[in-house]
Amino acid sequence: MAAIPEAPVEALARDGALYAAQYGVTLVEAMRRLRLQQESVAAVDALALAHADRLAGIFIEHVPDYRVVLLLTGIPPIPDERIAIADLTLTVEYRTGAPATRAAVLAALSTRAGDIRAAMSYPPGMGANPRSGMLVVVVRSGEIASEGAAALATRLGAIAGVPVEIRSAAGVDSNSAIEGGSRLLGSNAGEKRRFLCTSGFVVTDGARTAITTAAHCPDEMRHIDATGGATPLRMIGAWGARYQDVQIHEPLDPAPPLEPLFRADAVDGHPRRLTSWRNRASTRVGDYVCHRGERTGYSCAEVEFVDYVPPGDLCAGACDPVWVAVKGPTCRGGDSGGPVFSGTVAFGIVKGSSYTTDGTCRRYYYMSTDYLPAGWTLLH
Structure with missing residues (x-):
């Protein structure tokens, strides 16, 4: 006889048990957060569109509590808000002062990645970091040892046209x-x-x-x-x-x-x-x-x-x-x-x-x- 599939709430509870253990919260709170993650997609997409001209990144924080953070360029602050989603409430925090927009970093990834690869002895990993508003370049430890992280970030930033942060990829x-x-x-x-x-x-x-x-x-x-x-x-x-x-x-x-x-x-x-x-x-x-x-x-x-x-x-x-x-x-x-x-x-x-x-x-x-x-x- 074929095994009976888990109901969606059972699947959520199983994932929630791992979440609860990792973040030190109750299973009930873990399931609430995972529901919020799934049910807030449309609301967060709308926030991204509303702030597209200043948007440097969107990310989720789990500690000390669950919240969505929007990182924006520029100085003018935006008050945090709480959005009702069904029977849940989503906390949204706005942080300002990012060095580049997400659009600028993605444009650098699309148009300058080949130049960055050519500038290194081994093709590095790359990605947009929504927590800093910078282009992350993941390089081998030898590259950092020979040039220094700060100098390497400056050199690659000049190629990319956006600020770069360096991470080591020993392995x-x-x-x-x-x-x-x-x-x-x-x-x-x-x-x-x-x-x-x-x-x-x-x-x-x-x-x-x-x-x-x-x-x-x-x-x-x-x-x-x-x-x-x-x-x-x-x-x-x-x-x-x-x-x-x-x-x-x-x-x-x-x-x-x-x-x-x-x-x-x-x-x-x-x-x-x-x-x-x-x-x-x-x-x-x-x-x-x-x-x-x-x-x-x-x-x-x-x-x-x-x-x-x-x-x-x-x-x-x-x-x-x-x-x-x-x-x-x-x-x-x-x-x-x-x-x-x-x-x-x-x-x-x-x-x-x-x-x-x-x-x-x-x-x-x-x-x-x-x-x-x-x-x-x-x-x-």
Whole structure:
């Protein structure tokens, strides 16, 4: 008998338990905050539009209490406000004095990233920091040692045309080597070695249902269900350059159609039924999101960047500034392709990870479901 999917409130409670433990609040308060995160999207989008000419960033703070912060350029202050959303109240704080608008930093990422890459011995990671209103450049520690962080920030800022802050990236970045959140095993043609990946979400093109994973996973895959049963898959297509890292597979026997289910936690055996999705444009730094990976299991953490450029050439060349990065410490090879979600809402599909020199996960990054290939949408 198939496992009964969790109700949305049960899924929220499970995520809420991790939130409560991380931030030292009650489960009731944790669930209130996660509800507020989901239900305040339209209100925060409206605030971003209203302050677009001064907007340097939007982010969420969880300590000492839950609030949305808008960082603005210029000096004139704006009073904080409290917005009623259904039976909830959202606190909004305005901070001023940012050195550049978000639009200016994103323009620098779009037009000057190639020049910044060329100015470094190894292509750095980059992202817009909504907490400072600056362009973050993540470089190897040797670059800082040889030039100094301040001098390097000044040099790269002259290239970018916006203020730059430098962060060290000692370690390595790499791609993280039927229902979503399940084990996928596969091999490349001509190789005996087997590779482990994680399935993402169920998708449809209107005629077929299929499952996603990462494009850098093997083309020949088998889906392993919760009972250990294996289903051979046929790859429909793969998209793995610039802003995408996704493969789509269907069972060799496509009947019956797949259901919109994914697993958050393989331990309890209960899948979740997808109800909606979050666009990248409405994802905020500080959003509390969860992911499921075959190597690391089920974990949740805060979004760190929403306009991230992974370092190196992990996107069949340079990556576009559209990847969403989530703070560690839970990621590992084998999590590739896994679902990123909050409750029963889809956020994206895991691409890769950044590690410190001792192998600790610094952050992982995912492809927003905005960038599913043309003609394919999430089944929900």
